[in-house]
Amino acid sequence: MKFVSTRGQTPALGFSDAVATGLAPDGGLYLPETLPQFTAADLTRFAKLGYADLCFEFLRHFATDIAPETLRALVNRSYTQFAHPEIAPIKRLDENLFVLELFHGPTLAFKDFALQLLGNLYEHQCATRGQTINVLGATSGDTGSAAIHGLLGKPGTAIFILYPDGRTSPLQERQMACTGADNVYAIAIDGSFDDAQAALKDIFADQAFRTQHRLSAVNSINLARVLAQCVYYLHAWLHLPADKRNETEFVVPTGNFGNVLAGWMLQKMGVPIHGFKVATNQNDILYRLFTTGDYRVSSVAPSLAPSMDIQVSSNFERFLYLNVGRDSAKVREVMETFKKTGGYKFENFNRDTFSASRCTDTEIPGIIKSVYDRYGYIVDPHTACGFADLSKDRPSIVLATASPAKFPETIRAAIGIEPIDPSLERLKALPLKKHLLKAEPAAIRAFIDQHAV
Numbered sequence: 001m002k003f004v005s006t007r008g009q010t011p012a013l014g015f016s017d018a019v020a021t022g023l024a025p026d027g028g029l030y031l032p033e034t035l036p037q038f039t040a041a042d043l044t045r046f047a048k049l050g051y052a053d054l055c056f057e058f059l060r061h062f063a064t065d066i067a068p069e070t071l072r073a074l075v076n077r078s079y080t081q082f083a084h085p086e087i088a089p090i091k092r093l094d095e096n097l098f099v100l101e102l103f104h105g106p107t108l109a110f111k112d113f114a115l116q117l118l119g120n121l122y123e124h125q126c127a128t129r130g131q132t133i134n135v136l137g138a139t140s141g142d143t144g145s146a147a148i149h150g151l152l153g154k155p156g157t158a159i160f161i162l163y164p165d166g167r168t169s170p171l172q173e174r175q176m177a178c179t180g181a182d183n184v185y186a187i188a189i190d191g192s193f194d195d196a197q198a199a200l201k202d203i204f205a206d207q208a209f210r211t212q213h214r215l216s217a218v219n220s221i222n223l224a225r226v227l228a229q230c231v232y233y234l235h236a237w238l239h240l241p242a243d244k245r246n247e248t249e250f251v252v253p254t255g256n257f258g259n260v261l262a263g264w265m266l267q268k269m270g271v272p273i274h275g276f277k278v279a280t281n282q283n284d285i286l287y288r289l290f291t292t293g294d295y296r297v298s299s300v301a302p303s304l305a306p307s308m309d310i311q312v313s314s315n316f317e318r319f320l321y322l323n324v325g326r327d328s329a330k331v332r333e334v335m336e337t338f339k340k341t342g343g344y345k346f347e348n349f350n351r352d353t354f355s356a357s358r359c360t361d362t363e364i365p366g367i368i369k370s371v372y373d374r375y376g377y378i379v380d381p382h383t384a385c386g387f388a389d390l391s392k393d394r395p396s397i398v399l400a401t402a403s404p405a406k407f408p409e410t411i412r413a414a415i416g417i418e419p420i421d422p423s424l425e426r427l428k429a430l431p432l433k434k435h436l437l438k439a440e441p442a443a444i445r446a447f448i449d450q451h452a453v
């Protein structure tokens with residue numbers, strides 16, 4: 001299987017190269033050259049598999065440059081750190097309401113599904129190519145900790161995560177800075193998240209430095225992340241009651257469009273999912289797109305669901321490419337206009353099987369309370385956005401993207417109870433090791449020079 005860029009101006013790559021490259025040289029994102037088509041017989045066979053075996057059966061269609069038994073072992077390892085035997089269990093709250101719990105991984109948010117796998121893919125690449133890799137990213141929370149836990153202690157790798165000192169939640173900081181692993185550098189920047197990102201951008205623009213340290217970016221556009229995320233949609237569809245699954249709408253709290261894109265791609269592979277609801281917080285670029293056809297940036301207003309606080313939905317480009325019949329000239333036109341003018345107005349926007357909802361910060365605590373009062377179930381502030389506007393006509397499955405235990409203050413304010421997770425309690429007792437740096441590219445470069453593998 002080859003992978004092509006959405007901008008169509010760079011050669012197709014095999015799986016391992018596309019994963020290692022991240023952003024394509026022409027500025028596009030990688031997608032499979034063709035999507036496999038799963039038949040009813042495939043789906044019947046898949047229904048008998050456990051999560052890791054299902055993931056292997058799915059990924060083998062894409063990762064064709066990795067020997068099957070190697071891939072199987074790598075996938076198996078990727079799902080050993082999950083605290084629930086079903087990995088992605090479904091809870092039924094009501095006749096027509098389900099929750100897909102995606103927070104049983106090591107950092108208690110759905111990003112573990114992809115980043116545990118990506119960590120093992122990087123390790124595999126280091127081993128087969130005899131090279132080391134240094135991973136660099138900036139985070140305001142979940143991505144950094146999930147990436148760190150994907151690479152924890154992996155030989156041949158080091159990971160440097162920049163975050164704004166004092167501005168992530170204390171638990172998120174502990175997830176990054178209390179691992180005790182020698183190859184992990186939690187770097188607290190004296191500045192804002194934007195300062196951290198600006199420094200990062202400067203460093204990645206330095207081609208010589210980048211090559212010297214074989215720097216790789218942690219971001220939401222890596223091909224492996226999207227493919228790993230397809231698997232929990234497949235697993236969920238297979239485990240919904242048979243009389244419901246073709247009717248059920250998947251409701252996905254989203255910001256970068258990464259999560260929901262994976263489900264939609266799976267639908268395009270022949271899995272008869274009814275449709276998707278894009279559930280945004282008050283940073284609602286996707287809600288506006290799917291309701292009006294206007295894709296337009298606005299400023300970010302920090303919210304109670306911070307991992308969805310985005311200005312631009314970077315994975316939207318993949319949807320666009322597939323949705324306009326793989327017309328990369330059209331993609332280039334849209335993305336260039338968008339870059340120049342901050343927006344693009346689609347004339348006849350084809351929203352396919354998507355609907356959309358949005359949820360402001362004033363609504364989130366009330367939703368947490370009403371879900372708790374009605375079902376005795378506690379949702380985190382991101383998941384709460386999925387409950388904002390549920391369909392009355394058909395079954396819904398809401399993707400729970402983080403554990404409520406990660407957001408104790410918000411939950412306490414809403415229902416007077418603090419949810420507890422034993423793994424987070426353990427963290428509170430561990431020594432914190434963070435590196436304080438100025439938000440200056442030179443200081444960060446010097447640090448990387450000193451610690452890179």
Ligand SMILES: *Cc1c(COP(=O)(O)O)cnc(C)c1O
Nearest residue numbers: 142254255256258259307401402
């Ligand atoms: C990252 C994240 C999201 C948003 O995911 P996208 O890939 O941007 O759609 C939602 N909820 C939580 C808890 C997250 O960590």
